[in-house]
Amino acid sequence: MSDALAVSNLSFYYGRAQVLDDLSFTVAAGEIVTIIGPNGAGKSTLLNVIARSHRLRRGAVAVAGTSTSRMSQSQVVRTGCSLVPEGRQVFSTLSVADNLLLGGYTRRRDNTTKKLLREVYDLFPRLEERSHQLAGTLSGGEQQMLAVGRAYMSQPKVMLLDEPSLGLSPQMTELVMKVLKRMRDENGLTIVLVEQNARAALALADRGYLLNAGKFVLEGTAAALRGDPAVKHIYLGGASSTEQVEGPLADSLAAELAE
Amino acid sequence: MQSVLTALALGALYGALGIGFVIVHRLTGMVNFAMGDIAVAGAFGAVVASSVLPPLAAIGVGALTGAVVSVLMYHLAIHPLRHQSLMVQTIVTLGVGIAIRSAIQLIFGTGPRQFEPITSGSSLTILGGSIPLQSLWLVGLTVVGYLGLAFFFDRTLSGKALSAFSVNAYAAGVVGISLTVMATIAFALSGAIAGGVLAAQVPTSFITAGAGLALGLKGFIAAILGGFEKLGLTLVGGFIVALVEVLVARNVSAAQASTIVFLLLIVLLVVRPQGLTRKVAADRV
Ligand SMILES: Nc1ncnc2c1ncn2[C@@H]1O[C@H](COP(=O)(O)OP(=O)(O)OP(=O)(O)O)[C@@H](O)[C@H]1O
Ligand SMILES: [Mg+2]
Numbered sequence: 003m004s005d006a007l008a009v010s011n012l013s014f015y016y017g018r019a020q021v022l023d024d025l026s027f028t029v030a031a032g033e034i035v036t037i038i039g040p041n042g043a044g045k046s047t048l049l050n051v052i053a054r055s056h057r058l059r060r061g062a063v064a065v066a067g068t069s070t071s072r073m074s075q076s077q078v079v080r081t082g083c084s085l086v087p088e089g090r091q092v093f094s095t096l097s098v099a100d101n102l103l104l105g106g107y108t109r110r111r112d113n114t115t116k117k118l119l120r121e122v123y124d125l126f127p128r129l130e131e132r133s134h135q136l137a138g139t140l141s142g143g144e145q146q147m148l149a150v151g152r153a154y155m156s157q158p159k160v161m162l163l164d165e166p167s168l169g170l171s172p173q174m175t176e177l178v179m180k181v182l183k184r185m186r187d188e189n190g191l192t193i194v195l196v197e198q199n200a201r202a203a204l205a206l207a208d209r210g211y212l213l214n215a216g217k218f219v220l221e222g223t224a225a226a227l228r229g230d231p232a233v234k235h236i237y238l239g240g241a242s243s244t245e246q247v248e249g250p251l252a253d254s255l256a257a258e259l260a261e
Numbered sequence: 262m263q264s265v266l267t268a269l270a271l272g273a274l275y276g277a278l279g280i281g282f283v284i285v286h287r288l289t290g291m292v293n294f295a296m297g298d299i300a301v302a303g304a305f306g307a308v309v310a311s312s313v314l315p316p317l318a319a320i321g322v323g324a325l326t327g328a329v330v331s332v333l334m335y336h337l338a339i340h341p342l343r344h345q346s347l348m349v350q351t352i353v354t355l356g357v358g359i360a361i362r363s364a365i366q367l368i369f370g371t372g373p374r375q376f377e378p379i380t381s382g383s384s385l386t387i388l389g390g391s392i393p394l395q396s397l398w399l400v401g402l403t404v405v406g407y408l409g410l411a412f413f414f415d416r417t418l419s420g421k422a423l424s425a426f427s428v429n430a431y432a433a434g435v436v437g438i439s440l441t442v443m444a445t446i447a448f449a450l451s452g453a454i455a456g457g458v459l460a461a462q463v464p465t466s467f468i469t470a471g472a473g474l475a476l477g478l479k480g481f482i483a484a485i486l487g488g489f490e491k492l493g494l495t496l497v498g499g500f501i502v503a504l505v506e507v508l509v510a511r512n513v514s515a516a517q518a519s520t521i522v523f524l525l526l527i528v529l530l531v532v533r534p535q536g537l538t539r540k541v542a543a544d545r546v
Contacts, residue, residue: 091432093425103418104425108437110418120377152436210355 004067006192007052007083007160012049012061014044014216016185021047024218025061029160034186034193036203036224038237039213045196046088046226048213050164053085054078054192066159080108082159087168088196090149094138098129101137101148105155114157122151125181143174154185160192161185175199179206200237204228219248262390264511268503269495270396270465273403274501277458278480279487280407281451284358285476286489287427288447291350295358296455297477302361303327303456304468305369319376320460323426327456330361335448340441358473365470373467399461403496407455410492413450455480475519479506482526489533511521 005028014022021044029035039045050056052063054075062071065083074082093101101124106115123130126147132140138146145164153161162184167175179202185191197203202211210227212220220230227233277305278296285293293299306326311319321481378395385392413420425442426433434440458475459468479502486498505525510518 004279031524053435075434076437076439079435082271085435087432091429091435093428093432096421096426100421102276102444104421104433105436107418121444145443196354 005029006033006066007194008062008064009052012051012058012063013048014050014056014059014147016047017079021216022051023217025216025218027201027211027218030033030191031043031066031159031192032186033057034182034195036195036197036207037199037213038150038197038210038233040078041198043213044162044216045213048123049164049196050087050113051087052066052161053083055087056087057100058247075155076108079156082157084153084156084161086149086159086163088151088168090142090145090146092137092140092145094136094150096137097134098137098148099133101116102129102155105152108156109136110190112157112161118155118157122154125154125184125209142169143171143177145173146170146178147181152180158191160194162194162196164196165198167197182206201232201250204233204238213242262388264390264395265268266387266390268394268500268507269538270316270392270399270462270503271507272500273400273478273496274458274476274499274505275483276454276496277406278402278476279495279499280410280492281487282457282480283482283487283492284447284451284454288423288443289339289350291339291345291347291354292479292481293380293451294351294354294477295361295473296451296480297475298358298365298539299331299334299452300459300476300480301468301470301473302365302457303452304459304463305365305374305470306443306456307460307463308369308374308376308468312424316377316379319389320379320457323434323460324342324453324457325450327454327459330456331448331452332377332445334361335444340444343440358477362470362473367472371470372462373469374463375467376464378464379461393465395461395465399458399465402461403454403458405456406543407492407496410450411453419446462465464490466531474537479503479522482522482529485526487516 007029011023012022012025013020025048030207032048035244037045037048054070054073058071062069064070064077068081068180070081070083072080074121089155093104102119104113127145129147129151132144137145140148145176150166154186165209182193182195183206186193195207197205201241204227207224210221212233219231220227222230278300281296282293282336298323303323303326307319307323311320313324334357338353339350340492342353368536380394383393385394385397421437421495422433423443423446426438426440482502483495483499486501487495502522506522
């Protein structure tokens with residue numbers, strides 16, 4: 003079986019500044035993988051290159067066995083890879099319903115719009131109540147639901163989410179995470195979840211990567227990462243902060259990330 | 262009353278050109294100063310077609326010609342510069358305008374051209390003023406064009422996709438809307454309405470190859486009055502420009518009517534850059 007998402011040897015530069023350094027990873031179909039890392043690590047850049055909001059100059063990306071390396075952004079969406087961008091980026095002066103319809107823009111000839119809209123409204127009943135409201139007047143949490151729903155409308159095989167919990171209350175974060183889980187469990191959706199909220203992300207994910215300065219510095223199952231002293235120390239904080247951080251990797255990592 | 266009726270037809274023309282400006286600007290953020298010349302190309306397309314087709318069909322050909330010239334302009338001159346600044350793109354449209362004008366002069370010469378009106382018979386008299394039947398066609402065509410566009414933008418997915426692009430270009434890309442496709446549609450629509458409506462005016466006066474620049478600038482003022490945003494207000498703006506022009510021509514001097522309209526443009530840009538809208542759109546123009 004081919005992987006739902008395969009990224010190989012991907013590098014990215016803004017001008018001359020290298021932001022991503024030879025990244026390779028794969029995500030199996032139906033898997034939830036999280037990418038955590040400090041501000042400026044390159045997480046958003048990575049998702050934007052995969053979704054082709056940024057050009058792919060070095061490396062290769064394949065979605066469900068199909069190479070998307072040469073594709074335009076709209077072709078990538080049609081192939082089944084959709085981005086839920088950082089900061090939601092809804093169409094603020096259009097209605098909730100129009101935002102969702104536009105999410106299905108690449109599937110406009112498939113006659114599946116009604117069915118998909120129904121599914122989104124079942125996942126997020128709040129959006130149905132507000133379907134005629136302008137997206138810009140929704141609360142932050144509702145806008146995040148809309149951004150997820152909009153991506154869902156393109157019937158993705160792989161959904162890339164960039165910090166969906168940003169600015170959300172713990173309850174709202176939990177709600178969004180539950181819906182992500184439901185989409186995976188019921189539809190077999192593959193999910194790549196970039197998060198600052200490592201606790202929520204590792205609770206949901208099967209596996210995770212720790213990205214720092216454009217490189218993966220740690221990877222493993224979610225359980226292993228939850229137990230990793232460095233991750234505990236820096237990302238999970240709280241109760242674990244009193245625990246001792248051990249090991250050379252953990253030490254250097256902690257020092258590097260703490261600065 | 263006569264002034265109002267005359268201004269109605271002229272205003273519909275300026276309004277249609279203004280709408281052409283607005284559609285392209287809303288999507289791309291640039292001002293297409295070749296708009297007037299594209300419309301003239303459409304009018305000449307209609308003149309050529311009128312020798313074999315009835316007037317109404319010839320006007321259809323005019324709209325089509327405007328659309329084709331506009332789309333060609335996008336793909337040949339603007340698309341290759343899509344990574345350049347809006348200023349560069351806007352300046353290039355001035356150059357394209359000159360190129361279109363020269364090409365028309367080369368083919369058709371500088372003399373005036375005309376063709377037969379759609380409906381024979383002279384004029385309709387309303388409240389003491391008279392309006393040529395052909396001008397009613399022109400006004401009707403503009404209104405139909407406007408309603409069609411309003412329907413397109415508000416009710417169809419492609420129209421919404423165009424609006425989405427002007428609301429948030431990044432997000433439009435994220436959902437898979439292609440800028441190239443949308444720009445092609447926008448340039449086609451803007452060329453079609455401008456070319457078609459100008460073609461409808463040809464039977465009442467005549468058309469010359471050099472008419473584009475002045476026409477374009479008047480459409481530009483109409484677009485400013487519409488805040489470079491609202492199609493309906495742009496039509497109203499076109500009527501205001503035409504009314505000023507007609508009143509000045511009648512009461513002051515016909516020779517100076519255009520000069521005064523352009524003075525109005527300068528005053529307008531300084532005093533009320535947001536046009537008839539409430540929002541300040543100065544930074545977008
Ligand atoms: N458009 C840009 N031009 C130049 N540099 C950029 C641009 N966008 C991002 N960068 C830089 O690239 C690096 C990675 O940015 P990116 O947004 O991918 O980080 P991130 O991991 O998503 O951070 P955060 O957690 O804060 O969202 C940062 O140093 C940032 O300053
Ligand atoms: Mg980010």
